[in-house]
Each structure stands twice: as C-alpha cells, then as structure tokens.
Amino acid sequence: MNVLMSDCVHSVHTLNVSQTDPQISAVGALPNGARDVLPIEAAELRAVEDALRAAFSRYGYREVRTPVIEFAHHLERAESGGLDRAYRLFDESGRVLVLRPDMTIPVSRLIATRFVDHPGPIRVAYTGPSFRVPQPGKPVASEVRNAGAELVGADGPEADAEIVLVLWEALRDAGLSQARIGLSDVSVTAAVLEGLGVPDQIRERLSRAAEARDFVAWRTEAAQFVCPEPQAELLAGLPAMRGHTDVLARIAEVVPFAREACARMTRLLELLAQEGLHDAVLVDLGILRDWKYYSGLVIEAYASGAALPVAQGGRYDGLASRFGTSRPAVGFSIEVESLHRAITDGARARDLEFGIVLVGGLDEQLTLSARIRAAGIVVIGLAAGDSRGEALAEAEGWRFVGVQDAGGLRILDRADGTSFVSARPEEDLSSRR
Amino acid sequence: MPLGALYPDAIELLERAGVDVSPLRDGSRKLIFTAPDGTVFITTRPSDVPTYVEAGSADIGIVGRDVINERHPDVYELLDLEFGACRMAYATADGVDPTSEIIARLGVLRVATKYPAVAEAHFLATGRQVELVKVNGSVELGPLVGLADGIVDLVATGRTLRENGLVEREHIFDSSARLIANRVSHKLRAEEIDALTARLAQAVAAESR
Numbered sequence: 001m002n003v004l005m006s007d008c009v010h011s012v013h014t015l016n017v018s019q020t021d022p023q024i025s026a027v028g029a030l031p032n033g034a035r036d037v038l039p040i041e042a043a044e045l046r047a048v049e050d051a052l053r054a055a056f057s058r059y060g061y062r063e064v065r066t067p068v069i070e071f072a073h074h075l076e077r078a079e080s081g082g083l084d085r086a087y088r089l090f091d092e093s094g095r096v097l098v099l100r101p102d103m104t105i106p107v108s109r110l111i112a113t114r115f116v117d118h119p120g121p122i123r124v125a126y127t128g129p130s131f132r133v134p135q136p137g138k139p140v141a142s143e144v145r146n147a148g149a150e151l152v153g154a155d156g157p158e159a160d161a162e163i164v165l166v167l168w169e170a171l172r173d174a175g176l177s178q179a180r181i182g183l184s185d186v187s188v189t190a191a192v193l194e195g196l197g198v199p200d201q202i203r204e205r206l207s208r209a210a211e212a213r214d215f216v217a218w219r220t221e222a223a224q225f226v227c228p229e230p231q232a233e234l235l236a237g238l239p240a241m242r243g244h245t246d247v248l249a250r251i252a253e254v255v256p257f258a259r260e261a262c263a264r265m266t267r268l269l270e271l272l273a274q275e276g277l278h279d280a281v282l283v284d285l286g287i288l289r290d291w292k293y294y295s296g297l298v299i300e301a302y303a304s305g306a307a308l309p310v311a312q313g314g315r316y317d318g319l320a321s322r323f324g325t326s327r328p329a330v331g332f333s334i335e336v337e338s339l340h341r342a343i344t345d346g347a348r349a350r351d352l353e354f355g356i357v358l359v360g361g362l363d364e365q366l367t368l369s370a371r372i373r374a375a376g377i378v379v380i381g382l383a384a385g386d387s388r389g390e391a392l393a394e395a396e397g398w399r400f401v402g403v404q405d406a407g408g409l410r411i412l413d414r415a416d417g418t419s420f421v422s423a424r425p426e427e428d429l430s431s432r433r
Numbered sequence: 434m435p436l437g438a439l440y441p442d443a444i445e446l447l448e449r450a451g452v453d454v455s456p457l458r459d460g461s462r463k464l465i466f467t468a469p470d471g472t473v474f475i476t477t478r479p480s481d482v483p484t485y486v487e488a489g490s491a492d493i494g495i496v497g498r499d500v501i502n503e504r505h506p507d508v509y510e511l512l513d514l515e516f517g518a519c520r521m522a523y524a525t526a527d528g529v530d531p532t533s534e535i536i537a538r539l540g541v542l543r544v545a546t547k548y549p550a551v552a553e554a555h556f557l558a559t560g561r562q563v564e565l566v567k568v569n570g571s572v573e574l575g576p577l578v579g580l581a582d583g584i585v586d587l588v589a590t591g592r593t594l595r596e597n598g599l600v601e602r603e604h605i606f607d608s609s610a611r612l613i614a615n616r617v618s619h620k621l622r623a624e625e626i627d628a629l630t631a632r633l634a635q636a637v638a639a640e641s642r
Contacts, residue, residue: 300620
C-alpha cells in the first residue's frame with residue numbers, strides 16, 4: 001500500500017537520526033497507547049471528519065465543544081464505574097479532574113446546563129478526542145477521536161429514525177460503502193422480562209450476561225426461571241434473536257406486555273425502510289449494554305475491516321436528569337480512526353499531490369512562486385542551488401519539480417517522468433491537471 | 434481452532450455439524466487450511482484463539498471457558514459445545530488443608546498458576562490475600578518443591594493431581610469448549626454464523642442425548 005510506504009519515508013529519517021543519537025530515540029518513545037499522526041494520515045483523517053461534519057450540519061446539528069478536562073465527580077454522577085479507565089489529575093486546590101473518557105457524557109452535561117432556556121428540540125454535533133487508559137495486552141489507543149450527534153428533547157421512533165439516518169449518511173459520505181447498522185432496544189428486553197415476571201435477582205444476572213455478550217450464561221440464568229412454552233424458549237433465546245420486524249412480531253405475540261415497546265421499534269424500522277435503509281439495518285437483541293445508562297434504542301455500526309463497531313449510540317432519556325434537567329436524548333458517537341482504517345482497508349495506490357517543488361522558490365524566484373500560487377497550485381519553496389528538490393518531491397509525493405534553466409523553468413513531471421522547459425509555468429502546469 | 438486437547442473433539446463436532454473439515458485431517462504442519470467451500474481454518478494455541486477472534490482475524494473460534502475467564506476477550510460467547518469438560522480448581526498437598534492456617538499466620542497465600550487473573554479473582558472474591566506465581570507448565574510442581582502453598586489449575590480427571598500427591602480443595606468454575614464470535618463479524622455475517630451455530634447446537638444436542 002502506497003499510503004504506508006510514504007509514511008515509511010518519514011520513519012526512516014527518524015531512524016537514521018536516532019541511531020546516531022540515543023537521546024532522540026528515548027524522546028521518540030511515547031506513553032502507552034499514544035501515537036503521532038503524520039501528514040498523509042492527518043490529511044485523510046481531516047477529510048473523514050469534514051465529511052462527517054457536513055452530514056451533521058445538513059440536518060441542522062450545530063457544533064459544540066467541551067473541555068478536555070472535567071471534574072471527576074460531575075462525570076461520575078452520570079455513569080458509576082464509567083471512570084474506571086479515565087486519566088485522573090488534580091487541580092490547584094486538590095479537586096480530582098479527569099481527561100474526558102468519552103464525549104457523550106460531557107455533551108449531555110453541556111446541554112443540560114447551557115441550553116436551559118432552549119425551546120427544543122436541541123441538535124448538537126461534536127468532534128474531538130477522548131482519553132482512556134489502555135488495557136495491557138490490547139491494541140487500543142489511549143486517545144480516540146470521536147465525532148457524534150445528539151438529538152435532545154425529542155422522543156419517539158421518529159427522533160430515533162433521524163439519528164440512525166444521520167449516522168448512516170455520515171458514514172456513507174465519509175466513504176464507507178458497506179456499513180451495516182445493528183439496532184436493539186433495551187425497553188423491548190425489559191418489557192419481556194417484566195411481562196414474564198422474571199424476578200429482580202435473575203434479571204440482574206441476565207443483565208450481567210448480556211453486558212458480557214455471554215449467551216451461554218444468559219441461557220443458564222434464563223433456565224433458573226420456570227415458565228411455560230413458548231415463553232421459556234423465547235426468554236432463553238432472546239439475545240440471539242435477530243432479523244427485522246419479524247423478530248418484534250414474534251416477541252409481541254409471545255409476550256403481549258411487550259407489545260408497546262415492539263410497536264415503537266417496528267415504527268422505527270418502517271421509517272428507516274422508507275429512507276431506503278431496510279437492507280442496511282439488522283435488528284439484533286444481542287446488542288445489549290449497560291441497562292442503567294440506555295433507556296431505549298441501542299445502535300452499533302459495523303464495517304468490514306474494523307474489529308469493533310465503528311460507531312455506537314442509543315437513547316438515554318435518564319442521563320440528562322442526572323445533571324438536573326430531564327429531557328429525552330438520543331445520539332451516537334463515531335470512532336474516527338477506526339472508521340478511517342475501515343475506509344482505507346484495501347486502498348488503491350495514492351495519486352501524486354498536485355504541487356511543484358520550486359528550487360529558488362524561497363529566494364530568487366519569489367515573484368514566480370507568487371504567480372504559480374495565484375493560479376491555485378501548491379508551491380514548495382527551496383533556496384536557489386538546493387540539490388534536494390527531487391528527493392523532497394519523492395518523500396512528500398509532489399508531482400512537479402522546477403529548477404531555473406537558461407530558457408526558463410525546467411519542470412520535471414514525476415507522473416510520467418518527462419521534463420520540459422516552460423516560460424509561463426502557471427499556465428503549463430494548470431493544463432496538466 | 435485450538436490446537437492441543439480440544440483439537441480432535443473440535444474437528445469431530447464440526448464434522449458432525451456438516452462442516453467440511455477434510456483439510457484439517459491431512460496431518461500437515463501448516464497453520465492455515467482452506468476447505469473446498471472457501472472456509473479458512475486457522476490453528477493456534479488455545480490461549481491465542483480469543484486474540485485472533487477479538488482482532489477480527491478470525492470471525493469465529495472454539496476455545497475453552499477457562500481461557501475466556503482468564504482473558505475476558507470482548508467477543509460474543511454463542512454456544513456451549515460441551516466437549517473438553519473440566520473444572521478450574523484450587524489444590525494443595527495431601528494431608529490437612531493448610532490454607533486457613535497460612536492465611537491466619539502469614540496473611541497471604543502463595544499460589545502457583547497458569548491462570549493469574551482467574552486465581553486472583555477467586556481469592557479476592559473469597560476475601561483472602563494471595564501472592565501469585567505465574568508458571569507456564571507443570572503447575573503441580575509448585576507445592577511439592579516449596580514454590581507455592583497451592584495451585585490453581587484446570588482439572589479433568591484429577592489423575593495428575595493424585596499422582597503428584599495433591600488434593601482438590603476448592604472448585605472455582607466448570608469449563609468446557611465454547612463457540613465465540615468477533616463483535617463485527619457476528620453482525621456482518623449474521624446469517625452464516627446463525628446457521629452454523631444452529632447446526633452446532635443440533636450436533637451437541639444429538640451427542641448428549
């Protein structure tokens with residue numbers, strides 16, 4: 001892959017230096033899970049984020065930013081145990097701070113405290129890094145860039161459908177052609193357990209099995225609860241149920257108490273089908289997470305080439321009330337790096353960048369440089385007589401190299417290896433676009 | 434596919450579920466085998482199976498519950514395949530169980546194990562301090578040569594323990610082979626994985642009948 005090869009050019013330079021200077025090799029080491037981003041990846045990540053942001057703003061989701069550091073007790077209020085893997089530090093008066101371990105909770109805090117007079121519904125979007133202490137032995141970054149959207153103050157399957165649609169379009173616009181969206185609803189699961197009269201103790205253990213994605217433990221626990229067929233079979237197989245509206249029809253038939261929850265999700269699926277998402281969506285009741293946090297819809301987005309979901313989200317109506325304002329909320333968060341990796345998986349060779357390395361562009365050819373830039377062409381300036389022109393163009397992937405010659409500017413076109421002398425480089429270069 | 438004790442049973446179960454396992458039977462030293470239908474089998478040490486599945490290098494895997502409890506991989510555990518049945522246990526040398534005496538007088542128990550996370554969780558949950566000695570094989574040696582007071586290890590028949598003068602003192606959990614799936618593959622290849630899971634469940638049920 002060309003992308004990787006060009007990155008190697010940079011690494012090789014560092015390597016040469018570090019071999020001669022042990023101090024630099026020590027400086028090159030980073031904290032566990034941290035990493036640098038080099039120019040090609042940075043540009044691609046920016047393009048991905050730009051596409052995501054454009055999709056969010058088409059639906060009127062306006063950007064907000066929250067601080068990287070927050071008071072630990074504020075975030076702990078929202079998610080007990082959620083701060084286990086957060087980086088902690090102290091402020092000048094000894095209060096515990098955290099680097100935000102995700103974006104959803106700070107954004108919920110922001111909406112609950114800064115949009116008090118907003119008539120609603122509130123649509124906000126964000127992009128930014130969050131931080132988690134990496135687990136030993138797992139290839140997980142300590143800093144992850146998230147891009148997400150939140151729809152607050154709107155209830156019901158219609159709001160859920162918009163959020164799923166925004167997620168779908170954002171992923172598509174970022175270049176993910178084959179996304180699949182998995183949907184579940186904790187209120188369906190809760191209604192089944194309630195309707196069957198499963199006691200709290202077993203429910204607690206089922207919840208733990210579901211969070212661990214352990215269907216074997218779920219079946220073992222479900223077997224502790226004695227009930228007639230077909231209810232017993234439904235309960236045992238609940239997290240393994242998947243498909244489309246057929247799943248919900250089956251549940252509503254066996255457990256009438258769950259009818260309302262199933263009807264809500266069926267309506268969501270109908271709305272999504274109208275938008276052309278029928279085939280992209282998979283109803284999967286195995287997608288269960290922390291029941292205390294989510295109150296309805298649970299969303300995951302999958303891409304081949306990513307080992308974990310590239311986006312997660314759902315409805316958490318109770319979250320805002322922990323910050324003082326009670327409003328229904330649904331949203332999602334995309335992991336930008338993992339999305340980028342899924343998009344570049346199997347990428348073709350990279351094109352040369354349209355720009356000219358101009359020897360003399362730093363000093364003797366300032367007017368010419370300005371003229372070429374004015375024509376919308378990138379000029380990378382070198383001092384006159386600098387012999388590194390071609391090496392620089394190769395290392396950074398620029399298409400042209402220009403050196404002043406007797407008859408004008410001698411230009412090498414690295415796309416086909418030809419060279420020519422030009423009196424009006426801005427025109428000759430533009431014609432090669 | 435886990436090499437070692439689970440391997441023959443895993444092949445046999447897959448075959449009974451209608452999976453073409455012929456390439457696995459050719460006795461070669463290759464690590465990757467491709468069946469005529471395109472199924473790729475990756476063979477590896479059991480403790481690495483969850484790593485490959487979690488990373489998406491394999492869509493599904495067969496691995497013992499013991500490895501899952503030790504590693505806590507972020508994967509779906511779909512089915513109990515019921516072969517490779519054994520138990521995780523705490524054992525000490527024959528005679529009077531020295532555990533409570535050691536805890537009372539020294540405060541901390543020294544335990545040799547290949548499963549440090551499992552051992553630590555067990556003793557923490559039962560309110561006892563433990564000092565773990567991680568060993569990679571023949572754990573039974575530990576108490577015999579004074580390396581540790583006891584061991585936490587997998588016990589199938591109990592014969593190895595008996596022959597080395599050890600007695601099982603505490604049962605930690607039952608283990609058997611499980612079918613696991615990568616979180617993304619489980620959704621992107623939902624239809625194939627559900628079909629295979631159903632066939633395996635039938636084969637398991639037919640066996641236990």
